[in-house]
Amino acid sequence: MNLERYSHLLDLNGLSYDANWKSSLQKKLEAVFSKTSHGHFPKWQSAVNQLTIANSTHYNFDTPIVEIGKANDLTDQQSEIILQALNSLQPWRKGPFSFFGTHIDSEWCCDKKWQRIQNYLPSLKDKTILDVGCGNGYYILRMLGDGAKYVIGVDPTLVFLAQYYGLVQCIDRDINAHLLPIPFEDLPTQLDQFDCVFSMGVLYHRRDPLEHLKRLYQHTLTGGTVLIETLVIDIKESAQLIPQDRYAGMRNVWSVPSPSLVQSWLYESGYEDIQLHNIQTTQLEEQRATQWMQNYSLVNFLNPNDHSKTIEGHPAPTRAIFSAHRPQ
């Protein structure tokens, strides 16, 4: 995994942006790909290189298990190498995937979230999409499966970059998507050009959620849609839970808002047609440890005697889906 090999990360053909930003992106990517100081990066690079032995033109992105390659594309020996390489890219938090017949049963069954979200989405056919905090790109691929013209994901976490390119490198010339390993805040300030902007599982991690929503707005085309999925506290009032320490074991949860507070933040950010579509407490079947993510998972962060509470005594993780439009 090196920058020369991934120089197409800079060919963001579907986007129009300032030339100065392109050179600043080049510098940022050079810095990312020279992160040999990151303890696991060499291991991930070598796993991604090993995965290049897999070659196929077969993929299927519109099914719950995202499928790339088929088992019979590989010899038994190649399958063994692939299995080891995929294992060294653990933890697989997002998925599921089937990679040349190996079923990556990730911690999260992201197909369940995507199914909920699909109910409220405008058609993605021929749309240009930004997915902020895209993880390993599971949803990028599902968006392509739903007919999107072009998808850009941004996520600075390197293991997710390695997982994404490990999976798609055998087909990535054919697919119209990029995962940029940079923080969202490093995008040019006002792209104004995505038909649909997604922020799923990100808002409660932001120290300034209102600023996050305003930034999403700046990247949305006028008349375009923003789709927010976030942890909420399921109460009627406009309020937020600010955890003093952890929330369900997570250190970086700054604020868990109520749905009406999210709606007023969206309003304040300039959106119209703000809709709350769905509120659901996360089920243990949707987030659980598997052989591909062997650390603690949701069940370990709930009160063992009362699953309606976290181990810290907060309401158990509950997520809501909102959509809104940037006015014409």
Ligand SMILES: C[S@@+](CC[C@H](N)C(=O)[O-])C[C@H]1O[C@@H](n2cnc3c(N)ncnc32)[C@H](O)[C@@H]1O
């Ligand atoms: C809870 S995960 C959500 C992943 C995915 N969107 C989903 O809904 O399953 C939050 C993601 O945000 C990413 N993230 C953290 N800081 C970020 C930033 N400044 N810009 C973009 N993504 C960020 C993390 O690496 C992580 O993948």
